[in-house]
Amino acid sequence: MFVEEGFRIRFGNGEVIDFYADSAADKQGWIKILDETIGRIPEKRGWCDTVLSKEAKERAERERAQATSAKVKAAQQQMRQNAQMNQNQQGAQQPPRSTRRPPPANTCR
Numbered sequence: 001m002f003v004e005e006g007f008r009i010r011f012g013n014g015e016v017i018d019f020y021a022d023s024a025a026d027k028q029g030w031i032k033i034l035d036e037t038i039g040r041i042p043e044k045r046g047w048c049d050t051v052l053s054k055e056a057k058e059r060a061e062r063e064r065a066q067a068t069s070a071k072v073k074a075a076q077q078q079m080r081q082n083a084q085m086n087q088n089q090q091g092a093q094q095p096p097r098s099t100r101r102p103p104p105a106n107t108c109r
Helices: 024-037 046-093
Strands: 006-010 016-020
Touching: 006 024
Parallel strands: none
Antiparallel strands: 006 016
């Protein structure tokens, strides 16, 4: 890095971020803010709790929708099986229907 108002943060995983400021005062301001922030975990992590609760809620809704969908599919399958059994039972009790049409009625008088 060859910029006088620039600085670099090097992370433990090897990642590097270069920062550039317009003036030496801006650079010192950024360094102060980053020094106060990096490596410190706040006691109240409101944003983290919000994200985790939202993800849990979405996961529960997805699971509920999948369970409902599975119940509907099972009910539809059962209804199809019942209808097929009823048709089979009715077919055994009733004689087959004729596919022949009756002759047309004489329309002349």
